[in-house]
Amino acid sequence: MASKSFASNVASFLTQLASPVGLPAGIEVLDPYRDPEVQRVVREMVRRYYTDAPQRLSVWGINPGRFGAGITGLSFADPWAVTNQLDISTTLTGRRELSAEFVGDVIDAYGGPHEFYRDIYLGAVSPLGYVANGVNVNFYDTPELLRAVVPYAIACMQKQVRFGLRRDTAVVLGTGKLKQSMERFINPSLGFGQVIYLEHPRFIMQYRRSQRSAYVERYVDTLRSLRA
Numbered sequence: 001m002a003s004k005s006f007a008s009n010v011a012s013f014l015t016q017l018a019s020p021v022g023l024p025a026g027i028e029v030l031d032p033y034r035d036p037e038v039q040r041v042v043r044e045m046v047r048r049y050y051t052d053a054p055q056r057l058s059v060w061g062i063n064p065g066r067f068g069a070g071i072t073g074l075s076f077a078d079p080w081a082v083t084n085q086l087d088i089s090t091t092l093t094g095r096r097e098l099s100a101e102f103v104g105d106v107i108d109a110y111g112g113p114h115e116f117y118r119d120i121y122l123g124a125v126s127p128l129g130y131v132a133n134g135v136n137v138n139f140y141d142t143p144e145l146l147r148a149v150v151p152y153a154i155a156c157m158q159k160q161v162r163f164g165l166r167r168d169t170a171v172v173l174g175t176g177k178l179k180q181s182m183e184r185f186i187n188p189s190l191g192f193g194q195v196i197y198l199e200h201p202r203f204i205m206q207y208r209r210s211q212r213s214a215y216v217e218r219y220v221d222t223l224r225s226l227r228a
Contacts, residue, residue: 007050009163010121013156014073015039017127020152024144027137030063030070030129037091038073044088045074049117055164056121057226059171060157061099062178062200064129065136068097075122076103076201086113102201102212106219119227121165125178125186126153140181150181154189161190168193169226174200198222 019029032038064070068078071094077085078100079092085104103122110116126139126149139149161167170192172182179197187195199208204215 006056006164007046010050010160011043011046013159013163014042014127017156019128020126020149022148023130024142024148026132027145028131030066030131030136032064032070032073035073038071041082041088041090041092042073045082045086048086048088049113050121053118055166056117057119057169057171057223058121058123058161058165059173059223061122061124061173062138062140063124063126065097065099066129066131067094068100069124070129070136075124076100098205099201102205102216105212105216106223109216109220110223120223121160123157123160125157125172125182127156138177140177146181146185150185154186157186157190167191169196170194171196171198171223171226173198176200196222196226 015033017031017033019031023029033042061075064073064075069075071079071092072082072090074082074086076099078097079090079094080096081100081104082088082090082092085107107113107116110120130137130139130145130149137145139153140146170190172178172195174182175197178200182195182197198219199215204212208215
């Protein structure tokens with residue numbers, strides 16, 4: 001019963017998200033969850049993959065982008081991954097997204113989506129994304145945006161942790177500004193016992209592509225070593 005409650009809580013949380021307040025001028029919120037098809041995909045995903053298991057290890061990205069979770073509503077999943085990896089039929093369309101491509105490799109190497117999501121909860125520090133002049137921006141890119149989003153991110157992460165995520169350990173995908181933001185502003189309010197930082201998938205795919213398989217192995221080894 002608890003695992004089913006986790007799945008339904010995740011679906012309700014994502015499909016009923018409010019936007020942060022006080023965003024700087026020129027920043028638009030990227031919110032795919034108003035789309036009925038995204039809502040259906042999210043509910044189908046949690047029904048399939050989040051309805052069995054004890055407490056999951058949480059893995060947090062930055063915020064959705066226009067070609068991945070900004071379309072599908074699922075962290076690190078583009079439309080191709082929804083159809084071909086998660087096996088969920090959808091009318092959502094779009095090109096392959098670099099981070100989703102890498103995380104898809106990790107999921108396959110871990111044993112496939114059922115095994116991966118049995119152990120892992122994929123989320124984002126900010127569950128909504130941000131766009132300026134038609135370009136993705138990260139919540140920490142300017143001091144003004146950071147100040148506006150941090151309270152929102154903390155509240156959203158606290159709510160998700162209360163659904164039944166592990167509090168002793170979390171994984172964050174980013175070793176630069178995201179790590180700094182997490183350590184300085186966010187985790188002091190969340191209180192994860194330890195936070196493990198891995199290189200962000202987009203960094204790997206853009207600047208370390210020749211080492212892609214080694215990074216996939218590092219991800220899988222790290223996640224497996226942290227299983228409860």
